[in-house]
Amino acid sequence: MYIHAVSHYLPTQVVGNEHFTQLNGLSNEWIIERTGIAERRKAAPGENTNTMSVEAVARLQEQADLSDVDLIVGATYTPHDTIATLAHVVQHHLGIADIPVVSISSACSSLLNAIEIVEGYFALNKAKRALVVVSEHNTAYNNDQDKVSGHLWGDGASALLITKERQTEGDFEVLSLLTGGAAHTGKATEAVVLKPLEQGVIMPNGRDVFINACTYMPKASQQALERCGLTIDQVDYVLPHQANLRISRNVMNTLGLPEEKLLSNIQRLGNTGCAGCAIALSENWSMFQPGQHIVVTVFGGGYSYGAMVIRK
Template identity: 60%
Template sequence: MYLHHVAAYLPEAVVTNAHFTRLNGLASEWIIERTGIQERRKAAPGENTNTMAVAASRAALAATPAFAPEQVDLIVVGTYTPHDTIFTAAHAVQRDLGVNEIPTVSISSACSSLLNAVEIVEGYFAMGKATHAVVVVSEHNTAYNNEEDTMAGHLWGDGAAALLISKERLTPDDLRIAEVITGGAAPVSKADESVTLKPVERGIVMPFGRDVFQQACIYMARVTQTLLDKHRIPAPELTYLIPHQANLRISKNVTKQLGIDPARAVSNIERLGNTGCAGAAIGLAEVWHKLRGGDKVIITVFGGGYSYGAMLLEK
């Protein structure tokens, strides 16, 4: 199957580290040293996971005439920050497109939802139940975040991205989705409590950030190396590595383990903060127009609950 286009949506409001210095006394230098984050985006009043998902899908479809809205026969949306758990973001995208009576699926696999969503598309395509899919990842972290939490309140940003995926190649510029690997490591260490979002309690909390850091470095490097080995790609020949945008130190650790030039790791966490399952897709949108024939890209992700995965794209 093929990735035809990807586009992102980001709210206009920018929240700098100075906000958390005023609120909690956290120095900007301290935040940058530990996370790499300098600023993040915040959804405006009236914006939410659904509106951002719609905006991203509109942007993706508007950019290409080869993938018409009326051709869409599958919608899959990933998020762990829903605006509504009944009329989901996937339903909001379907209603906006006006395409009736097609499979419409919302999933939540923490920050690995992007790749799980692509796997769902892979299954529908294999069964002959769809040929043109819209995958959207959208997070409204600030709706749930407790900014006064000095451990994790400064990490989160909002944003969305949409991918147009077809069973057959539509144009010579499409990227082939060579393989997707996903897994779950929930039995490992503190997977059940390291990152939680409990709306009736304190929102998004991360009491065991060090454990998340360690496991993310292990699993993102391992699953990426699996793809490199299986497809016989020497690490230096990888055009881009797009890691989950959780912490700049994680990205640097993973590239070091793999022997990949840090300059080839796509990073937006400095400007956007942790945008959850949307982060890597936003990163892909940012380098989309730089890709050339022969390029190879791996997206690698890790999320709360210790879900993980990697996807190989070939130009």
């Protein structure tokens, strides 16, 4: 299984930390110290999870032919429409008939779950060229006045073309992919919640999230490396879920890797949910060299987690 191309879309509006200083008194220094975030993107009026998905796919079409895609998998926990999902809107945009179209949500780890669904379709010979689209409209649900987590969230989308066979020498081979759920652990079912009929995204147990994220992301990374016979010293870059820069640095420390190998966009984009890792992969795509190994590791609310090892 190969990642042939990846793209991303970001709204143009930039929200700096001064917005939260004026709104609820949180200083720029305090936010950066706690989260690493200096600014984030916010969808404009008329933009939503579905429109951002289409924009990301349109950018992917500039790189690759999508006319023969035979599977679309969408992922988000901030849907614009729970019936006509982002995956359906993407199919409508592409005008491709009679293919499987599914959407999933496993919180911020949904990217790897979506890719794992593709892996299953490939294994069963039900598809050969799959489109994975991840998109989050966090600001549609978020409460800026929430001093605990209101300043964390940003919006954005990404699209990946994944193929069963290698297309070019520039493709990334997926060497190992695993996902899991740790909802039996700690305060998994209450630590981060989004109840649309109540008060949006809230994080009443941030410390528990921090501890478990710092446990499961390095653990999953090491397991994924072991599955494909690699050691930690063969890792060129680590791309963790863009939740909190302190978490990312903790993950690197646990893995025994220098911060120079950390890929991070949370400083500029905030927490873009399940789209964050894919956006960062797209942003850094041209930097990667043949033979390099990248570990993508994720953790989400409900304490879903995963890791993927890819090689160019």
